[in-house]
Amino acid sequence: MNIIELISEEAHEARDRILIAASVAGVANAATVALANSIVQRTDGGATLADCGLFVVLIAVYVLCSRFTCHRVSGTIEDALHTIKVRILEKIERASYESIERIGTAEIYDRITTNVSKISGSATLIANLLQSLFMSVAAGLYVASLSLPAFTLLVVLLGGGITLFYLKAQDVTGDLQRAATIRLGFFDRLTDLFKGFKEVKLSRRRGQELREDIRDTSGALRNVATRSGNAFHDHWLFAQCNLYVALAAIIFVLPQHVEVAVTTERLLLGGVLFAWGPIVTCIAGFPAYIESNVALGNIDGLEKKLDAAVLECEGDDPWEGKLTEGIVVKDLAYTYASEDAREAFHIGPIDLDLAAGEIVFVVGGNGSGKSTFLKVLTGLYPPSAGMLSVDGFEVTPERAAAYRELITAIYSDFHIFSRLYGLLGVSEAAVRPLLEQMQIEDKTSFEGDRFTRTNLSTGQRKRLAMIVALLEDRPICIFDEWAADQDPEFRRYFYEELLPSLKRRGKTVIAVSHDDRYFDCADRVVTMEYGKVRSIVPGQALQRRPGETHGVA
């Protein structure tokens, strides 16, 4: 789809009105020049009051119609962009977690910010281009009414020039597409810089090498932008030269071959000069048109990727927010998509029964697949094989969203939202005791719908995440190494007080832990190794003796 098709589709019933207004503006403009020309040619006394009135009316008509066209076209483009953004956000929301992980944030950010801004910034130019097209046609008709040979000459020379300009300008499309790809690399490098700013600060060499990488990417962007800018300008000059050629042909060549009265020639000159403005506007608006089309193509590419992504559809909800029996994991497996020749990591097949109200710890060495298992267990990754069954109902792709509503999770890379989305409307009175429970009431408070401070220590931020989890009050609680960043006292509080209190409230808790000292706080401990379950033992079997820590069976 190109930008004109987009406007045409988005404008709906306003499309005809925009076309009528643009053509009336063009005709009124041409009529103004024709009137002016006819007045200056008169030999019998010049302008009358009626001429003045007509002149004012024509200008008023032109202003009103031109204003309507420009406002409606730019409004339509902005409406379309808004619709596209909302549609993309909806698709992102419906896309599976693994699809979004695969597409990556750089492309999504770039398409819905840079590319949308590019089209938005061109909206006025495109509106002017559209209107100038009509004005050029009206001006052409005026020239035709004065002299058909002159009109033919104009059409042939300008038509040929504009066609050449159009074909040459298409070459720039490739450069613009290349720029879009380089921009993604640039965005990735910048993300590296900001996410790794601490590490960069610790190593001048790292900073320098990263800076060189960013500089090279920026340089590549500059080269492409300069090349396409220069090409556009050259094409524009070429098209303008064509106008001069047309002018010269009418002044010098036409009178040699066709009988043209001196007065008509003057009128013709006026007509061509009048057509000059809109034609130049058309040519000047063309880069914006091409850039918008490329940006639209990039956005379209993202939409296609999102459409190809696994989109989750809403099915039935057999659980309605309750867990009564438990979760059955049967032959469950998950394999990451392989990005290179190496075999991708996979977990499973895993068989596990998790009873409602049970506390289960998932333990194992680094990279054994604990977090991956939790992502499959929480319905973020669809199983590659096997199944999850909850209270006797299979978690099908259609039910995944409803199933996730049973779960509150604090992943190892958790996020605290700027506003308490999902819990907007929760009262300050409900949050205050939880801040005290988590012992951060002197660090932050809850006002309106947000925590006043979230730039806390990692352990304190995890406590904020725990407050959110407790407020969500869902039957299944998943904690991925939550206690890892807590001080000894709070770690003890987590294992010996918080988890038992959740159990008393009937919650099912699945926690990834490396704290073997507290394994006896779990009803069962599941040990993972190389993506498989190595053992499942009762927590009590791992009971520590006073002052003793122990390993995993």
Ligand SMILES: Nc1ncnc2c1ncn2[C@@H]1O[C@H](COP(=O)(O)OP(=O)(O)OP(=O)(O)O)[C@@H](O)[C@H]1O
């Ligand atoms: N997004 C991903 N794409 C591809 N492979 C991944 C991805 N995330 C993790 N892996 C692979 O999965 C393996 C297991 O990772 P996972 O995070 O599940 O381990 P873990 O047991 O939680 O480790 P840790 O105790 O260090 O947190 C890793 O070795 C990694 O290679």
